[in-house]
Amino acid sequence: MRKWTYLVATLLMAGTTATFTGCIDTDEPEGIAELRGAKSDFIKAQAAVELVEAELRKAQVAEQELVNAGLALQNKSAEIDLQLHELDIQLKQLLIEKEEAATAQAKAEAEAAIAKAEADKTKWENEKALIVEQYKEKMLLAETATAKAQEAYKQAMEQIEASKLLLTDEEQARLNGVQAQVAYAKQAMDKAMYGYSTTVIKRILSSEVANSTTTTNPDESTETNSSTTKYYVYLITEDPTQSADGYKAGSLKKLQEQLANYSDIVADNNLEAVLDNALKNAEFALEMTQKYADNLKAILDNEYTTVADWEAEVKKLEEEIAAAKVKEQQYNIEKGKLEVANPKLISDLDATSNKLETAKNNQNSNKNKAKTAAAYSKKVEAESVKKGLNDAISGGTTVAGYNSNTGTFAYAKGIQITEAQSQIDGWVKLIDKATKGVDLENIEWAKPQLATALAAQKEAEENYAKDYKAWEDAMAAYDESLKIELEKSEVAANAAIKKYNGLKPEDRKKEANIDAVATALVAYYKDALAKEAQVTKATATKGSETKKISAWLIADANNFKKVVGVDLGFITWDAGDIATANEISKENIGKLIDVEQDSSVKTPLEKWKSASSAVFSDNFNSGNNPRRLPVSKDEVIAAAGGNHVDALKNGNYGSLGKMIWATAETASLQAIIDQVETYKALKEAFTAQKAVEQAAQDKANTALADAVDKAKKANDEAQAAYDKVFKEVNDNIATVQKEYGDNEIIKGKIETEITVYLNNNFTNGDLGSLEAIKNLVKQEHMIALANVTAAKADVAKAKRNIEKLAAGTYTDTDYITESLASIQEKIKVKQAEYDAAQADYDAASAQLKALLAIFLK
Numbered sequence: 001m002r003k004w005t006y007l008v009a010t011l012l013m014a015g016t017t018a019t020f021t022g023c024i025d026t027d028e029p030e031g032i033a034e035l036r037g038a039k040s041d042f043i044k045a046q047a048a049v050e051l052v053e054a055e056l057r058k059a060q061v062a063e064q065e066l067v068n069a070g071l072a073l074q075n076k077s078a079e080i081d082l083q084l085h086e087l088d089i090q091l092k093q094l095l096i097e098k099e100e101a102a103t104a105q106a107k108a109e110a111e112a113a114i115a116k117a118e119a120d121k122t123k124w125e126n127e128k129a130l131i132v133e134q135y136k137e138k139m140l141l142a143e144t145a146t147a148k149a150q151e152a153y154k155q156a157m158e159q160i161e162a163s164k165l166l167l168t169d170e171e172q173a174r175l176n177g178v179q180a181q182v183a184y185a186k187q188a189m190d191k192a193m194y195g196y197s198t199t200v201i202k203r204i205l206s207s208e209v210a211n212s213t214t215t216t217n218p219d220e221s222t223e224t225n226s227s228t229t230k231y232y233v234y235l236i237t238e239d240p241t242q243s244a245d246g247y248k249a250g251s252l253k254k255l256q257e258q259l260a261n262y263s264d265i266v267a268d269n270n271l272e273a274v275l276d277n278a279l280k281n282a283e284f285a286l287e288m289t290q291k292y293a294d295n296l297k298a299i300l301d302n303e304y305t306t307v308a309d310w311e312a313e314v315k316k317l318e319e320e321i322a323a324a325k326v327k328e329q330q331y332n333i334e335k336g337k338l339e340v341a342n343p344k345l346i347s348d349l350d351a352t353s354n355k356l357e358t359a360k361n362n363q364n365s366n367k368n369k370a371k372t373a374a375a376y377s378k379k380v381e382a383e384s385v386k387k388g389l390n391d392a393i394s395g396g397t398t399v400a401g402y403n404s405n406t407g408t409f410a411y412a413k414g415i416q417i418t419e420a421q422s423q424i425d426g427w428v429k430l431i432d433k434a435t436k437g438v439d440l441e442n443i444e445w446a447k448p449q450l451a452t453a454l455a456a457q458k459e460a461e462e463n464y465a466k467d468y469k470a471w472e473d474a475m476a477a478y479d480e481s482l483k484i485e486l487e488k489s490e491v492a493a494n495a496a497i498k499k500y501n502g503l504k505p506e507d508r509k510k511e512a513n514i515d516a517v518a519t520a521l522v523a524y525y526k527d528a529l530a531k532e533a534q535v536t537k538a539t540a541t542k543g544s545e546t547k548k549i550s551a552w553l554i555a556d557a558n559n560f561k562k563v564v565g566v567d568l569g570f571i572t573w574d575a576g577d578i579a580t581a582n583e584i585s586k587e588n589i590g591k592l593i594d595v596e597q598d599s600s601v602k603t604p605l606e607k608w609k610s611a612s613s614a615v616f617s618d619n620f621n622s623g624n625n626p627r628r629l630p631v632s633k634d635e636v637i638a639a640a641g642g643n644h645v646d647a648l649k650n651g652n653y654g655s656l657g658k659m660i661w662a663t664a665e666t667a668s669l670q671a672i673i674d675q676v677e678t679y680k681a682l683k684e685a686f687t688a689q690k691a692v693e694q695a696a697q698d699k700a701n702t703a704l705a706d707a708v709d710k711a712k713k714a715n716d717e718a719q720a721a722y723d724k725v726f727k728e729v730n731d732n733i734a735t736v737q738k739e740y741g742d743n744e745i746i747k748g749k750i751e752t753e754i755t756v757y758l759n760n761n762f763t764n765g766d767l768g769s770l771e772a773i774k775n776l777v778k779q780e781h782m783i784a785l786a787n788v789t790a791a792k793a794d795v796a797k798a799k800r801n802i803e804k805l806a807a808g809t810y811t812d813t814d815y816i817t818e819s820l821a822s823i824q825e826k827i828k829v830k831q832a833e834y835d836a837a838q839a840d841y842d843a844a845s846a847q848l849k850a851l852l853a854i855f856l857k
Contacts, residue, residue, distance in 0.1 A: 046852050048156035053845060055149035056838065062138075062145040067831065069138040070259050073131050074824055080128045085813050087121045108684065115691045118698065119421065122368050129364075136260050143253070146193065153186060157236065160852075171855060177759040178848050180234035184752035185841035191745070192834035195248020202235040203751065234755070252830040259823050271812060275805055279798040286791035288735070292742040293784035299746075299777055310754055310773055317747040324740035328733060335729045342725055349722045352715035359711040363704040370417050370700035372693065378685055380407035384671040385434075385678050391644040391668065392434035399430050409686070417697045424690045431683055435672050440680045446673055453666045460655070460662035467615035467655040468630070474604070474611040475628065481604040484531040489524040493593060496520035501583045508581035511561065514571070517584075518553060518560035521592060525550035533601040538591035540567040549592060564592075617654040633660055644668060749776055752840070759847075 094114045101107035160179065167175065183201050190197035214224045247254040304310050339346055380386045386407035393399060401411050401423035409427050411420045438446045496517045503513055528534040529550070536549040542563045552559040561578065565571030568591065570582040584592070597603075602610065605626075612618075612626035619639055620631050636653050637643045637660060647653065648661035672679065753773040801818075804810035 045156070045159045046849060048152070048159040049845060049849050049852065052149065052152045052156045053842070055145070055152045056841070059142065059145040059149045060838070062142040063831070063834075066135075066138045066142045066256065067827070069135045070256070070824060070827065073135045073259065074820055076131050077128060077820065080124050080131075081813060081816060083124045084121060084128075087117055087124070091117050091121070108687070111691050112687050115687065115694050118694050122418070122697075125368065132260060139256055139260055142256075154238070157183075160848075167855060174759070175848075175851055175855070176234050177755060178844065178851055179236060180755045181752065181759065181844035182841065182848055183234070183236045184748055184755065185837055185844050187748060188745075188752075188837035189834055189841055191251075192830055192837055193252050194243070195251030195254060196242045198238050198240055198242045200237045200239045200242075201751070202237075204233045204235055250826070250830070252827065252834055255823055255827045255830060259820070259827065271805060271810070271815060272802075274815065275798065275802050275810075279795070279802065282791065282794040282798045284735075286788070286795050288738045288742070289784065289787045289791045291739070292746075293781060293788050295742070296746065296777060296781040296784055300774070300781060304774065305770065307754065307757065307770065310750055310770065314747055314750055314754070317743050317750075321740040321743050321747065324736045324743070327736045328740070331729055331733045331736065335726065335733070338725055338729065345718075345722045345725055348718040349715075352711065352718040356708070356711040356715045359704075359708045363708050367701055367704055368418055368697060370697050371414050372411065372417055372420050373413070373696060375411065375413040376420070376689060377408060377410035378682070379409075380678075380682070382675055382678050385675045385682075388434040388668055388671055388675075389430055391642060391664070392430055395641050395645065399426050402427060402430065417693045420693050421690050424686050424693075427686050428683060431679055431686075435679055436669065438669075438672055438676075440676055440683070443673060443676045446669065450666070450669045450673065453662070453669050457659075457662040457666045460659040464615065464655040464659040467611065471608075471611040471615045471627070474608040475626070478604040478608045481531045484527045486524075486527050486531050489527040490593065493517075493520045493524040494589075497584055497589055497592065505581070508583070509578050511578065514561045514565070514578070514581060515557065518557040521550075521560065522553050522557050524593075525554050525595075528595045529554070529598075529601070530604070533598050533603045533606075534595040535598045535601075536591065537594050537596050540564045542567070548598075550595070613654065615654045616656055617652060619653060631656060636660055746777070746780060749780060 091114065094110055094117060098107060098110035098114065101110055157179070160175070180201060180203075183199055187197040187199045187201065190199060214222050216222050247257065299313060302309070302313070304313065380389065389402075389407070390404045393404060398404070402409050411423050436449075438449065496519075500508060500513055500517045507513055525536070535551065538549050539546050540549050540552055540559075540563050549564050552563050561571055562573075565581075566573065568584075568588045570584050570588060572579045609626040612621070616627050616631040616636075620627060620635065633656070636648070636657050640647045640653055640657065643660050644664040645661075648657040648664075651658055653660075750773060753776050757770060757772065797818075801810055801815075804814075
């Protein structure tokens with residue numbers, strides 16, 4: 001099968017008009033009909049293009065997360081750097097105070113303050129390392145996502161090439177042109193992201209066909225118009241060598257790397273030289289930016305009106321790029337000669353750079369990771385102190401490095417100092433908890449606290465004694481209630497009523513007979529209340545007062561004839577005497593005899609249970625029964641897990657438990673007062689040991705920092721020696737690279753718009769407008785002018801910083817803060833450039849999908 005040619009038709013005319021005359025006539029190869037039926041390659045191509053879009057969206061999300069992480073890093077690092085700066089000032093002052101300390105106590109206080117400041121510094125440095133690490137993780141995720149999108153793009157283009165076997169020459173030309181649009185956008189995305197692109201696009205003239213048309217005028221004269229049809233092929237290839245030197249300076253990825261390594265932005269005690277260099281870089285950037293803006297202005301001044309004009313501009317740019325690359329080659333040859341003549345300068349620079357990198361990596365890996373040079377152990381001899389410490393440990397927990405059985409604080413040789421210090425901090429916290437916030441330096445202030453505890457203990461003892469007696473009384477009352485024969489009382493009450501009812505009317509009026517019934521009922525009611533907390537169901541009312549019948553009678557037996565009998569209607573009074581005393585009806589007998597449980601009154605058993613619970617709790621009950629035997633203190637302490645635990649204080653073991661806790665609290669406070677010197681000595685020993693370990697940590701950190709300083713000094717010397725010979729040629733190379741780099745950018749943009757224009761004409765058969773190309777250059781020129789303004793501001797700022805340094809108002813911290821902000825601003829600009837290129841890519845990709853869909857039908 002013959003090789004197919006991928007063409008795009010471009011119409012350029014010798015004069016002012018152009019016409020499309022058709023595409024190249026090719027014979028359809030044998031078997032192409034069968035190939036047209038095989039749609040699988042097109043389906044795969046469509047899927048591949050959609051996969052690229054999906055992967056790009058994922059990459060876009062990852063990049064946005066990286067941007068957010070970068071902003072968080074900037075904001076947090078500013079806070080951290082400020083804290084570290086203030087701590088450095090504080091440490092310097094504390095070291096002076098330590099040297100000038102007049103007493104041992106003052107010296108110890110200064111040492112403790114130094115240890116705390118060092119610990120705070122370590123905390124902030126660790127937090128700084130953490131946010132940088134988090135940013136690097138996001139950066140890795142973004143790089144991975146972008147790499148997947150790159151691979152998906154490569155596979156999509158390969159799949160499209162495979163699908164072209166189904167197309168005619170004209171269809172292939174159309175597809176090739178849209179592919180070129182996609183490739184140009186992809187190239188712009190790569191250059192913003194990496195500073196280079198492995199995608200290479202060459203527009204090759206395939207053929208030129210002369211055309212002429214003759215028209216007859218009204219006067220029968222003829223006029224011939226000539227035009228030329230040009231056919232182009234876009235050759236899209238990959239050149240992996242473009243990525244050989246890694247991310248280019250100023251690219252999005254390079255800027256992200258700089259942000260991730262922002263902690264390396266230091267003036268290295270040579271801020272003047274750093275600011276001088278910053279000014280030179282700013283001036284160079286201004287020069288290049290101005291030159292680029294001027295070049296764009298020159299292009300616009302030409303007032304191009306035809307494709308041929310823009311093609312000529314592209315050719316001019318290509319020539320300038322080629323000339324610049326020739327210069328670059330010449331400079332590289334010159335540099336090569338210098339390298340041959342000065343091998344030691346290069347080897348020294350490489351060697352010192354590697355040593356510096358190794359020293360920095362070693363510092364980053366090992367800072368604050370020194371290990372203890374010896375084991376440490378301190379045992380508590382005083383049992384009261386040991387008990388106080390152990391009581392302060394919550395049940396089921398331990399304190400690292402403390403053996404509660406032996407009362408020994410210890411850590412092993414060879415553990416990280418930070419771990420040892422963390423254990424020491426835990427020991428000090430344990431002492432603080434055990435000493436209940438008592439100021440060990442002013443123990444007199446603890447005596448009022450002890451007096452309060454003694455008062456609380458006395459109250460707890462009194463409450464326990466009261467609750468204990470209530471328990472004994474309730475148990476005795478219950479035992480007495482068991483002796484009550486309620487059935488006999490009920491029978492006696494019924495018998496009294498029956499006897500009363502059997503009397504003659506005149507005998508029933510006698511108060512003695514009425515009182516006999518009342519006496520029997522009162523006895524019955526008292527037994528019911530005492531044994532089962534029962535009262536009558538029925539009530540009686542006198543005036544506005546209504547009460548249970550049993551309540552009326554227990555209060556006063558005379559209420560039977562004065563209240564209950566009257567209310568129930570079997571007794572009437574007249575002038576202070578009983579007028580009638582009727583028989584008690586069956587219904588009223590029920591009201592007098594029927595009783596029920598009073599929910600507001602506890603039974604003797606319930607009272608006993610409640611009293612038992614109050615004094616001992618229910619933790620020692622057998623089933624649902626209250627305690628018959630008292631609970632001992634030892635039983636409570638064993639069940640609660642100690643005599644000074646919150647469960648006792650909170651009443652979980654009744655008033656006995658509260659008394660035990662209050663007694664222990666008093667004893668604990670007394671022990672603290674008695675053993676104050678022991679506790680003080682422990683804290684002082686731990687504080688001193690932490691300071692010893694901090695000194696060892698500082699020594700190790702200083703050694704790491706000294707190694708970096710030494711390597712940096714050697715590297716600076718090697719760099720200075722190298723620059724003396726190579727700086728000029730390297731600057732020349734950088735200048736020409738910047739020049740042709742800018743030209744490549746605008747050339748790519750113009751070629752992209754030309755391709756869009758030609759693709760539109762290919763599809764519509766209409767030349768359309770060239771304004772898009774001009775507008776693009778105008779837009780690029782406006783951006784360049786804005787960049788010139790920004791570059792001028794950078795130069796002015798660099799000069800101001802040098803003036804501020806001379807006036808003593810500019811510091812390393814200012815330099816770091818401004819550098820970090822500058823990186824972020826550059827990231828923002830470069831991200832916008834990338835986003836604009838991706839928008840172009842999305843548009844071109846949509847056209848590509850639409851074209852594939854047409855070919856698939």
